[in-house]
Amino acid sequence: MAENKSGLHAIITLPRVFNFIQWLAGAKMYRNKMLQDYIKPFDGCRILDIGCGTGEYIDHLDDFCKEYEYYGFDGEAVYIDHAKKVFKDRKNVHFYLQILTEDSIKDYEGFDMVIATGVLHHLDDQIVTSLLKVAKLALKPGGKFVSYDPGKFEKMSVLENVFWKYDRGRSIRTVEQTEALIKPIFPNYKAHTPYLTYYKSRNIVFECFNT
Numbered sequence: 001m002a003e004n005k006s007g008l009h010a011i012i013t014l015p016r017v018f019n020f021i022q023w024l025a026g027a028k029m030y031r032n033k034m035l036q037d038y039i040k041p042f043d044g045c046r047i048l049d050i051g052c053g054t055g056e057y058i059d060h061l062d063d064f065c066k067e068y069e070y071y072g073f074d075g076e077a078v079y080i081d082h083a084k085k086v087f088k089d090r091k092n093v094h095f096y097l098q099i100l101t102e103d104s105i106k107d108y109e110g111f112d113m114v115i116a117t118g119v120l121h122h123l124d125d126q127i128v129t130s131l132l133k134v135a136k137l138a139l140k141p142g143g144k145f146v147s148y149d150p151g152k153f154e155k156m157s158v159l160e161n162v163f164w165k166y167d168r169g170r171s172i173r174t175v176e177q178t179e180a181l182i183k184p185i186f187p188n189y190k191a192h193t194p195y196l197t198y199y200k201s202r203n204i205v206f207e208c209f210n211t
């Protein structure tokens with residue numbers, strides 16, 4: 001089981017509850033830092049967001065580039081329905097209720113960047129491998145895959161332990177465990193363990209280059 005959807009976790013599936021919890025967790029700050037320090041979008045770029053949730057990155061992307069083409073995919077119908085409603089007037093954003101596969105990505109490839117933010121720790125190893133293969137196929141030569149997840153560390157603060165214990169995602173990995181999945185598909189990568197919010201809880205960020 002890579003995701004806990006029972007009890008209180010079930011209400012997080014409601015888009016407004018999900019967005020509120022993300023806001024409480026400092027999402028505005030960590031999304032801006034992710035864009036500024038790692039994703040680095042540029043004018044005219046094409047972005048694929050795997051596990052896009054409610055598409056909350058779009059408001060932040062607008063501050064970083066004037067023109068971009070955004071494709072968000074998620075397997076949760078309520079999130080995609082919500083995103084389609086909120087962004088219905090936007091010509092440059094597209095949402096799909098679909099789990100991408102190595103076959104289906106062929107219809108969309110040619111991206112400058114692929115992101116999976118807060119997604120890998122919800123997935124078993126086998127599904128992470130499949131997601132990484134999809135990301136690699138989706139990227140243009142020279143493009144970049146960026147992931148962000150809470151992490152497991154040798155010595156964790158009380159707060160990090162709370163996140164590790166109660167997060168909906170049941171596959172919170174160490175840097176080394178994530179690296180073991182990334183390396184066979186993206187041999188050229190950088191791992192980071194930054195604090196991205198107003199509180200002290202480390203995250204694991206991977207920048208993977210399609211060289």
Ligand SMILES: C[S@@+](CC[C@H](N)C(=O)[O-])C[C@H]1O[C@@H](n2cnc3c(N)ncnc32)[C@H](O)[C@@H]1O
Binds near residue numbers: 116
């Ligand atoms: C914590 S949310 C992150 C949402 C968004 N990326 C963000 O940063 O706000 C994790 C998302 O991963 C999605 N997800 C779960 N399994 C997936 C899979 N196999 N492929 C793609 N997305 C998946 C969930 O539906 C959920 O929307």
